[in-house]
Amino acid sequence: MHPLERLINLVALLLDARRPLTFEDIRKVLPAYQQEDISSAKRMFERDKDTLREIGVPVETEATDVWDVEQGYRIPKERYYLPELGFSRDEVWALFVAAHAPGEDGEAEQAFLKLSSGTEESLLATVAKGPVAPGLDVSGPHLGVVADALARRRSLRFRYRSASGKVGQRQVDPYALVFRAGNWYVVGLDTSRGDVRSFRLSRVASRVREAGPASSPPEDFDAAAQLEAGPWGLGRPRSTARVAFSPKVAWLATGSTPGARVVRTEPDGWVEVEVPAGESHAFVSWVLSFGQDAEVRAPRTLRDQVTARLEALVGNA
Incomplete structure (x- = not known):
């Protein structure tokens, strides 16, 4: 039997135990320890127990009788399983910025999605994107400062180069970050035009600065719909x-x-x-x-x- 299979079987047994199990109890259930040489089987069990503890599995030792003569083993479920993770808005955005720092890729993005899976939907609705392949660079220029402003509802001011090549000043109340075709976009209210627009972060031609409090998005705001593509x-x-x-x-x-x-x-x-x-x-x-x-x-x-x-x-x- 492969050592990994032996360890998995031992963890499953000790997790399911309603009382501490002695080595003899364990030996009766798991074939891996049913060797003729009991001393050899006991040494193997001790090595396996130490290995589990080294990797963080909480194998506890408890007395099985009032005289403390015989020891039993168990893994408490409350110590083995992670509690449900809950992150504040600031913590979620800190994780987001870390996962999308320069040099990070799709694997960091997937880790962020798993960690934030229990977060209230309204928090993550401000980040719209499809599946990101492992290895794909998901970082982007100005992403950290824009994400921070979005989390704190702060307006942003920057110079922007449009598709036609014109550069002009923009002030935007950020409503969402959207990842499309390898690029990050901030979607928000362009205050000078009074309309919701999308801006590709790679076209921002200056430092991004805060410009006071930002407005909130309308109730029917759909971040992904703002980047639907067509002849327009x-x-x-x-x-x-x-x-x-x-x-x-x-x-x-x-x-x-x-x-x-x-x-x-x-x-x-x-x-x-x-x-x-x-x-x-x-x-x-x-x-x-x-x-x-x-x-x-x-x-x-x-x-x-x-x-x-x-x-x-x-x-x-």
Whole structure:
């Protein structure tokens, strides 16, 4: 019998015992100690008992009679099993920051999830992510300071580089941290715009500083929904646009675009579709990905942006 199997059997027996078991009691139940040479079996038991104690298993020795002549052994359940762990909000966030420090990976993330599994849902609802594979780097720039501000409901101020390359000042009341496609995002109220936006932490172009108390998220706030992806970019679409597609790509555009609605099919086969729109840079890039097989019909502002992008591309060619 493998030594590990022998130890596991001994632990199971002593845990289940309602009274202290003598070596003879143990020997009758566990075949590993049923050797002809009782002295050899006793020495093996003593080694196993010492090994269990060395690794933290509380094997207790108790007298089995009033004269204290014979010793028995047991493992108290209350000492063997860990009590239910309870962490305060500050402790949970300290664990989160430690698990996502630079150099940590998916294994540290999994450990954090296990330790915090008994935490009230409202605490962990501020961190939205899917499963993280072991070995994946889950650290991120500014993650510690953002997590700390989120835990203490503090507003943040920083310079941010948008997808178009523009850098501007932002003040954000953080509502949640979201991990998507290898990147961390802080989702919160952009106070200068009065709207909930998402900001990729790797695009923050300055130190992140606190800027006073932050507001609380609305009751219907859904962190994961803020990073839904579509032709509008990330987050929830804030408007609609009408785009016509050639017969070659109409089926693809309508079938693969969330929220797309066919308005009409023209005699030449072109299909006019109403699609969700939002962040203009992402939307223009999406339209241009169809080349000559897509044309923005409305609104005029998006149509003009597509034209301007095309002219810039031609000028740089």
